[in-house]
Amino acid sequence: MQNFNSTSPPSPEESSAIVYAPQYKQSPPIFKSFLTLSVGGLCLLGIGFWLGSTRQSLEPMAPVVAENSHVLPVEVEALVAVNSHQQSRTYTGEIVPRNSSDLGFERGGTLVEILVEEGQQVAVGTPIARLDTRQLMIQKQELLAQRQQSVAQLREMQAGARTETIDAARAKLAQQQAQLREMQAGPRRETIAAARANVNNLQEQLELSVSKSERRQALFAQGALSQEQLDEVITEVETQQARVKEAQSRLDELLAGTRPEAIMMQQAKVREAQSQLNELLAGTRFEVIDAQNAVVKQLESRLNSLELDLEKSVLKAPFAGKISQRYLDRGTTVSSGQSVVRLVQLEEMKAHIGIPAALQSKIQRGERQWLNIGEKSYQATISNILPEVDGTTKTITVVLNLEAQAAREAAVGQMVTWQLEQTLETEGYWLPSTALVTGIKGLWSVYVLGETQGQETFAVERRDVEILYTDGEKVLVRGTLEGKEQIIINGTNRLVPGQKVRPSS
Numbered sequence: 001m002q003n004f005n006s007t008s009p010p011s012p013e014e015s016s017a018i019v020y021a022p023q024y025k026q027s028p029p030i031f032k033s034f035l036t037l038s039v040g041g042l043c044l045l046g047i048g049f050w051l052g053s054t055r056q057s058l059e060p061m062a063p064v065v066a067e068n069s070h071v072l073p074v075e076v077e078a079l080v081a082v083n084s085h086q087q088s089r090t091y092t093g094e095i096v097p098r099n100s101s102d103l104g105f106e107r108g109g110t111l112v113e114i115l116v117e118e119g120q121q122v123a124v125g126t127p128i129a130r131l132d133t134r135q136l137m138i139q140k141q142e143l144l145a146q147r148q149q150s151v152a153q154l155r156e157m158q159a160g161a162r163t164e165t166i167d168a169a170r171a172k173l174a175q176q177q178a179q180l181r182e183m184q185a186g187p188r189r190e191t192i193a194a195a196r197a198n199v200n201n202l203q204e205q206l207e208l209s210v211s212k213s214e215r216r217q218a219l220f221a222q223g224a225l226s227q228e229q230l231d232e233v234i235t236e237v238e239t240q241q242a243r244v245k246e247a248q249s250r251l252d253e254l255l256a257g258t259r260p261e262a263i264m265m266q267q268a269k270v271r272e273a274q275s276q277l278n279e280l281l282a283g284t285r286f287e288v289i290d291a292q293n294a295v296v297k298q299l300e301s302r303l304n305s306l307e308l309d310l311e312k313s314v315l316k317a318p319f320a321g322k323i324s325q326r327y328l329d330r331g332t333t334v335s336s337g338q339s340v341v342r343l344v345q346l347e348e349m350k351a352h353i354g355i356p357a358a359l360q361s362k363i364q365r366g367e368r369q370w371l372n373i374g375e376k377s378y379q380a381t382i383s384n385i386l387p388e389v390d391g392t393t394k395t396i397t398v399v400l401n402l403e404a405q406a407a408r409e410a411a412v413g414q415m416v417t418w419q420l421e422q423t424l425e426t427e428g429y430w431l432p433s434t435a436l437v438t439g440i441k442g443l444w445s446v447y448v449l450g451e452t453q454g455q456e457t458f459a460v461e462r463r464d465v466e467i468l469y470t471d472g473e474k475v476l477v478r479g480t481l482e483g484k485e486q487i488i489i490n491g492t493n494r495l496v497p498g499q500k501v502r503p504s505s
Contacts, residue, residue, distance in 0.1 A: 071457055072494060073504040076449060076486040079429045085469060085476055088421050093353030095373070095402075095414045097346065099319050102327075102339035105131060106312045111332045116341065118326050122317045129340050131313040140306050147299040154292045161280040169280050173273040180266045187254040195251040202247050206240040213237050321345040324412075349407040351380060351416045354395035360385060362422055369400060372417045378406035428468050428478040435489045436475065439464055444477070447492055448485035453500050460488070460499040 109131035116128050213233040219225040279285075325342040328334065351371055355363075367382045380400035389396055400418075402410065410416075431446065439445035443464055450461035465479035486503070488495065495501070 071500045071502050072491070074488045074495070074501045075490040076503045077432070077435075077489045079431075079481060079483055079485055079487060081427070081429055081483050082476070083427045084423050084425050085428075085430075086421055087424050087469060088419055090417050090419050091353050091355050093351050093397075093416050093418065095410045095412055095416055096350050096352050097321075097344045097412050098348040098350060099321070099345040100324075100342070100412070101318065102342050103128065103315055103318070104337050104339045105129075105315055105334060106336060107131070107309055108335045108338075109133075109313065109333070111328055111330055111334050111340070114326065114328070114330055114340070116323050116326075118323050120323045121321075122323065122343070123320050124317060126317045127314050128317055128323075128343075129315040131334075133310055133313045136306060136310050136313070140303065140310075143299055143303050143306065147296060147303065150292065150296045150299055154289065154296055157289050157292055160283045166277070166280045169273065169277040173270065173277050176266065176270045176273045180263070180270050183263050183266055192251070192254045195247065195254050199244065199247045199251050202240065202244040206237070206244050209233070209237045209240045315340060317343060319343070319345050320347070344412055347407065349402045349410055349412075350383070351400045351402060351418075353398050353400065353416065353418050354390060354393055355398055355418075355420065357389055357394070357396050359420070359422060360396055363398065363420075369418060369420075371400065371402075371406075372419070373406060373410050373414060376409070378410075379403050380406070424469075426468055426476065426478075428476045429481060429483070430474055430476055431487060432489045433470070433473050433475050435487050435492065436465075436467075437462070437492045446477075446481075447488040447495050447497075448481075449488070449501070449503070456502050457500055458502070460495050460497055460501055462497045 111129060112132045113130040114128070115130070116122060116126075122128070213236075216225055216230050216233045220227070220230045321343045323341050324344045327339050327341065334340065363382060363385070365382050365384065368379055369382065370377050371380050380402050382398060383401045384399040386397040386399065398418075435446050437445045437447060439462075444467055445462050445464050447460050448463055449458040451459050453459050463480045463485070465477040465481065467475050467477055469476040488501070
């Protein structure tokens with residue numbers, strides 16, 4: 001089967017210029033056989049021609065050399081060497097707000113009121129939700145009463161004791177001193193006599209009760225008296241005996257005099273009364289006043305803490321924005337830090353876009369760039385470059401501040417694209433894409449003007465190249481080119497190595 005350097009049948013104008021490359025050098029050219037074929041042979045050759053063309057597009061073309069001397073006109077172009085090129089790549093990111101917070105209370109409690117709805121715009125300091133504060137209000141009233149009492153005591157200490165209080169302390173001291181003197185002097189004769197007379201009187205009553213009890217027992221034995229009546233007499237005797245014993249003990253105590261322990265106890269009471277009087281006369285000590293002042297300050301501190309808890313029971317917006325989500329409903333018992341609503345700040349929106357870390361040095365803070373959001377383009381300013389590399393994408397994040405119009409029209413989380421121009425240090429040559437020829441094993445080649453075959457006539461030569469970058473109708477290549485060749489940029493489908501060509505004007 002014949003091997004053609006074309007993927008489509010040639011036009012009649014190009015038929016005379018086609019150079020066919022036979023697989024075996026001893027085979028006759030195809031045109032000699034073509035003239036002897038019949039109509040049926042022409043059909044078979046047409047099929048063969050189509051199969052050969054198809055195979056040429058699928059299999060790499062073997063190096064061949066033209067056998068005819070027909071000179072073809074070709075367009076050529078001088079090589080342009082470069083050591084770098086501009087490359088445009090698109091990077092994606094998302095729109096983020098300047099502030100976006102899940103708001104919650106700093107203290108736990110029962111959620112009694114939610115004052116906003118989803119999508120509602122709020123200003124700074126706007127109340128958003130409230131907790132139940134009844135228990136806090138009760139504690140506040142108790143602390144207010146305690147502070148008032150402590151303040152009154154402090155003022156009394158600072159003013160000193162009243163005259164009435166001092167007089168009462170003096171009277172108490174005199175009373176305690178009189179009792180002490182009486183204990184030290186011992187009981188009077190009259191007191192001892194009265195105690196002895198009391199003992200004698202009680203003993204007589206006891207004897208009478210005993211006689212009465214004996215008579216009643218006799219009557220009880222005869223059956224003339226009930227058990228209840230007998231028990232009454234016996235109880236009366238026991239009671240009278242206790243009275244006699246108590247009176248006798250009192251008399252013995254009087255006869256023995258006051259015990260030393262009692263005198264010592266009374267002396268202690270006298271000293272305590274004297275100390276209280278001296279303290280009142282000297283006024284309240286500074287240490288006591290300072291201690292009472294500390295009590296007042298402690299109560300005030302507790303009141304301030306309670307006021308702070310009351311203030312924290314009202315959740316307020318820390319910045320102006322829009323309520324994007326409400327997590328809880330009224331009546332829910334919330335814990336400290338639990339999210340109630342989500343607030344998003346719509347002013348000064350930003351774009352976070354990830355780029356390769358190697359490009360960090362290529363961009364500068366303050367540069368203005370164009371971003372695509374949806375179907376519109378907006379200007380943005382590079383404000384910062386985050387210092388950490390994303391562990392998943394291995395990119396760094398560039399933060400760009402959107403202009404006011406973009407901030408109003410963009411939505412949080414919306415995708416944004418950034419087309420970044422970058423200069424790559426790459427040595428190669430720019431060529432028109434029409435100059436490329438399919439090479440061996442899927443590689444690429446180009447045709448160049450080779451050795452001179454006469455006046456303005458050259459032999460075609462092949463050079464293998466590698467495509468580095470494609471930009472529309474131009475390609476950047478490198479390979480076996482020397483940099484001085486003239487590249488054939490059109491009509492390469494008609495050429496094979498060795499073909500004679502003439503550069504056209």
